[in-house]
Amino acid sequence: MKKPSLFAFTLVVTSSLASTLAAQSTESKGTLTILSSLPRTGSANAQTTTIVNGIKLALSEVNGQVDGWTIEYKDLDDASPQRGNWDPAVEAQNANSATKDATCVGYIGTFNSGAAKVAMPILNRAGIAMVSPANTYPGLTKPGKGEKNEPMVYRPTGTINYFRIVPTDDLQGVVAADWAKQLGVKKVFILNDRELYGKGIAEVFRDQSTSIGIEVVGYEGTDSKAANYRSLVTKLKAVSPDLVYFGGTTQTNAGQIAKDLRAGGYEGMYMVPDGCFEQAFIEAAGDSNLNGKTFITFGGLPPDQLTGTGAKFRDAYRLKYGSEMEAYAAYGYEAARVILQAIATAKTKDRAGVLAAVAATKDFDGVLGKWSFDSNGDTSSRVLSGQTVTDGKFAFVKVLGG
């Protein structure tokens, strides 16, 4: 490709110019841009706002400067108002605008794994490092976990440019099922929201449950726009499960399901994945419906268990935004810090340099623990945590996996 090499040349020229000038002044050596592409319009807005808060916090910590370079950040929306959700055409447009922006060295996104499928090949050709704070579909990185042409189909150049800091469905679903077993569950009724994320994790949960001897008494795909799920509750009560597992998010009505389970007289346990690990889930479900009998898995440690970097982040977040950090804020912050650190350590401050530095991320001391990127571009962190809800707050129960 011509543009980047031309750009690299320009960069070399400007940077050498800048370094000669740097002796006399503290002027910036140039601008590097980080883009994020997340659905900012519509129902996912609540989570993506916390992601962007996390990113902005990471930037403000370094005062928008790394190694003498000015870091610019643009918060792109991959949703469109008429869709109210992520729009593949807009996602492609965002990825292409990153390609065209010669200063762009990092792309934080996407939120939906479906959107990642659109953006990944485009950014791969441009050689831009892409760090996702939310995609969990295993096929994006792991051979053999998705379709037979995945993940190579997302890497037309053969190099890996896509990284994620969140544990994939195939990890979280497994530890969730193991945890259910430890909680003494004999019969489980599994629901999924028929979205890529929710369905993926629910399927893994189902397979793991079967293989460790939990009886799966029902498996249903829900309608996330339904007003209530009372008829579903009647149906599932008839097979008397001890646990209802919902693969889904706050947006796809995890809160309403919790409510209807209680209103319909179901008295067993309820378990959800990290898409529900946010205060909004408790608000939506009403704390009295969750207390004590709800279990949430999350791909990292919760705020109150954090030490070191994590604890610092938690306090800084509270100070800056006046509210407790959410899971997605941690993911956003981590993604931004990975790129910022890569810029700092990159030998050349261009796409190739930053990409190499991101790929080389090792023993990263982050909010989600100490981890590295493995050869697929996934986080090596296997630390997941399980929480419950007491008195309207998430309460840490134990570390899962590890």
Next chain:
Amino acid sequence: MEPYEVFLQQLVTGLSNGMIIALIALGYTMVYGIIELINFAHGDVFMLGAFLALTLLGALGMEAWAPGWQLAGVVLMLVSSAAFCGSFNWSLDRLAYRPLRRASKLSLLVSAIGCSFICTNLGLFWGGAPMEVFAGGVAAAAPKDFPQLIPQYNLLGESAIRIVPADVAVLAVTLPLMIALVYLVKRTRLGRAMRAVAQDSTAAALMGIPVDRVIGTTFFIGGALGGFASVVYALYNNTIGFQMGYRAGMDAFTAAVLGGIGSLPGAVLGGLLIGCVRSMSDQYVELRWTNTIVFGILVLILIFRPSGLLGSTRREKV
């Protein structure tokens, strides 16, 4: 649970859900009957009514009231949401629909779609209100919990079939409203004027009926029904969100068409049918096919009864 108990339980759920759909569909069908507008904004006006109810609930601190007073609070919410949605719907007519009376029906439809988007956005803003009931407004787009003012214990005691006070409340609000509405349309002067305008607005105008005022009143009544429905919906489901108008509007539209557009008993029948088909399909088929089954049945019914279940088979004007 015995199989017959499961069936009866699903019937109760279906009827309660259906009643709410029917109430929204009535507002839909009234407006359709008079100016043949598929009022896309109806569901979103309904949504705003629910937000108003939650605001009132939070501002007055109703959760802490004694149960008797809470009942009074429910009445207050019903009245205020109805008045608000009625006025709002009336204003939409005044600002966005009335200027298009002479334009084609499709321009009117697009205006209604535009209003729907505007209302959705207002709902998003409203969800960001800095109040405790909106969780401080931090996550504007997140679904909001609507506190349980009507308890959910089983009225039938230890029976396997559950009928909760919320089911009764749905019926207690909806049924009188339906009766009042039928009375209004069939027996009052205003009702007669409405029917006249629906039949032929030019002739009605020639007869001295203030057509615009009658249409405006119809919008008010339709909106008010949506307002009542929003409070019932919120009390029954205990969650509201700025995008809830979409499904509510779609269900109501389907119900109105199924029953025969413009027919009040038809809208009620259509609503109940959709509610019951949904719960039966959830039970006996699979949740993921429920929408397909609802719309499949709709298509089948329309193939055999092209004007809906109770629609008039009035011949097209020549």
Next chain:
Amino acid sequence: MRWRPGPIVCIVGIAAILPLVELVLPPAAHVSEAVRGVFLYAILALGLNIVTGYAGLLNLGIAAFMAIGAYGFAILTCEIYPFQVGFWPGILLTLPIGALAGFLLGAPTLRLRGDYLAIVTLGFGEIVQDVLKNLEVVTKGTQGINPVPAPAIGGTMWTADDEYKWYYLFLALLVVVIVAIRNLERSRLGRAWFSIREDELASRAMGIRVERIKMLAFSAAAALAAFAGGLSASVLSSTGEPSNYDFQVSILALCIVIVGGIGSIAGVLVGALVMIGLNSIVLVKATAALEALGIGGSANVLLSPNNWKYLIFGLALVLAVRLKPNGLVPPRIERRAT
């Protein structure tokens, strides 16, 4: 009536030189990718215009046919399926696939009048989405199908970097569609469509086979929508997920037709430019500009420009029909006020 190409040729002409203008503009000012989206929606809306504009049948489920086209094209061409017919045969096959789907829906339901037909099309849209989501064995459910091949004119297969090739391909296909519709408009069939729109009873009396004529309009619209769906999947290299073709897309297409000028080709082109341009150019650039000024990202819901998009979009619709009830570019044939 003599064909006076006026507005259409102007629009196409401006579109054709846009990439040349962009050569001298900085990348931040480039809009051709968004304009390419306008071409796609224009093809979709031109299809809808046949059924709703010419034949007067309200269709609220056009996106379902787009989905059928996208998935049909993907299944015929994607490397994970056995067919792999290649781009050109695949994209041309979307036309009969769409037409067949239109026929299957239309055959039992076309005798329904007005809004009863509208709800059936709406319901069909919902059913198609459910089926695509639930029949995972065939459609991969919510995962979507990828990679969907691109054309390979001049050597290797195009990628997203070949943006101007895509641009001119879409423009060329749009022109082909316009010319075809332009000819249909003036054919016997076109006149029959106008006639049943204006007065079904009278047309029947004149010996027009109303059901057949409606059927053709329905199938033609479905075929074009499917074609647009196939193109969209190809340029994105993915079908996306079934909910990318939901009711909102149908509504958007309808708004394009009506805001632009129902029954008018030039109107539909302008409508697509205004509605899609507003969404993917004006709102995007305005948000970026405001963000650059430091507005946005605050916890206050009112201060984030993204939160105003619905409102602006809705207001644009209301104002457009208020100020131009017959559309921005109404058809030249005077319609009877209904």
